[in-house]
Amino acid sequence: xxxxxxEFYQRDAVLVAxxxxxxLLVRDLNGSLLSGMICETEAYLGEMDSASHAFRGxxxxxxxMFGPPGKAYIYLIxxxxxxFNIVTERENIxxxxxxRGILPVKGIKQMRLNRDSSTGNLTNGPGRLCRTMNINQxxxxxxxxxxxxxxxxxxxxIPSKNILSGSRIGIEYxxxxxxxxxxxFWMRYED
DNA sequence: AGCACGATCTGA
DNA sequence: CAGATCGTGCTA
Numbered sequence: 693x694x695x696x697x698x699e700f701y702q703r704d705a706v707l708v709a710x711x712x713x714x715x716l717l718v719r720d721l722n723g724s725l726l727s728g729m730i731c732e733t734e735a736y737l738g739e740m741d742s743a744s745h746a747f748r749g750x751x752x753x754x755x756x757m758f759g760p761p762g763k764a765y766i767y768l769i770x771x772x773x774x775x776f777n778i779v780t781e782r783e784n785i786x787x788x789x790x791x792r793g794i795l796p797v798k799g800i801k802q803m804r805l806n807r808d809s810s811t812g813n814l815t816n817g818p819g820r821l822c823r824t825m826n827i828n829q830x831x832x833x834x835x836x837x838x839x840x841x842x843x844x845x846x847x848x849x850i851p852s853k854n855i856l857s858g859s860r861i862g863i864e865y866x867x868x869x870x871x872x873x874x875x876x877f878w879m880r881y882e883d
Numbered sequence: 884a885g886c887a888c889g890a891t892c893t894g895a
Numbered sequence: 896c897a898g899a900t901c902g903t904g905c906t907a
Contacts, residue, residue: 733891734890743890753903771900773891790890862890 698837701761701780701800705735705787708780710855711878714848717794719825723749726802726825728794728815729847732878734860736777738786743866746786757786757832764842766822766832772821776827778836778844792818792861793878794825854880 696715701708712730719726736744738757745767747755756765757779765777781787795813796803803814803824809850815821822828827842836843857874864871 735892745890748904751904767890768900769889769904770891771889775890777890788890792890806899817891860890865889 694846695837695839696846697761698754698760698762701778701836702782703761703780704781705737705789705800705877708778708787709789709875710852712778712789712791712844713855713877713879714850716797716845716847717791717825717841718845719799719827721802721826724799724802726799727797727845728821728825729797730763730791730793730844731789732793732797732876733827734792734877735875736788736825738781739790739862739873741866742870743860743863744788746788750786754786757788758784762837764827764834764836766827766834768829774822774828775818776822776825776831779789784853790818791821792876794821796824797823815858850879856880 712733715730716727717730738744738746746757750758756763760783761780763779765779766774769775777788777790779788806824806826815824834842856878858876859872860876
């Protein structure tokens with residue numbers, strides 16, 4: 693087991709978003725572990741990106757994004773759902789990667805308990821992912837390199853040819869160029 | 884202090 | 896395709 697270190701996160705969000713695919717997201721709930729392989733991510737490129745929370749500069753909510761990389765940026769959206777992001781790039785460069793999808797690896801039984809509907813889908817969408825992994829506002833600013841509560845481990849290495857990309861979800865308000873840019877990444881399962 | 888709105892999800 | 900639901904950020 694090898695926890696991803698700060699250097700990994702201290703790079704452009706697009707690079708980090710691509711390389712997070714195949715890695716293991718681990719949640720420690722008082723010693724019982726939940727984990728899932730990251731299979732969908734989105735990169736948000738800070739003050740240059742009209743879809744990013746950091747587009748209009750630093751606020752109380754997004755201040756974590758302006759800090760050191762490797763920390764969790766978590767916020768509530770639509771009054772219902774938590775979104776889990778990882779801060780990337782150097783201090784004062786507010787890049788982040790939104791984790792949109794995982795494939796459950798460990799603790800599926802607990803994940804089933806955490807979910808609130810009976811659709812059969814455990815982790816589809818960034819909101820339900822947080823619910824099933826028990827990720828909430830209390831983990832905002834959590835250091836993902838400390839091996840406490842929440843972290844990322846090496847797992848699979850996904851070759852570039854098996855990484856697909858497309859435009860990001862839910863950013864209708866953004867400028868056209870940011871809307872169409874391929875900053876969402878997921879994995880190809882066929883050969 | 885008030886108000887508009889969102890990196891979603893559900894169910895009709 | 897509308898509605899839930901509430902913290903945040905902007906304006907006054």
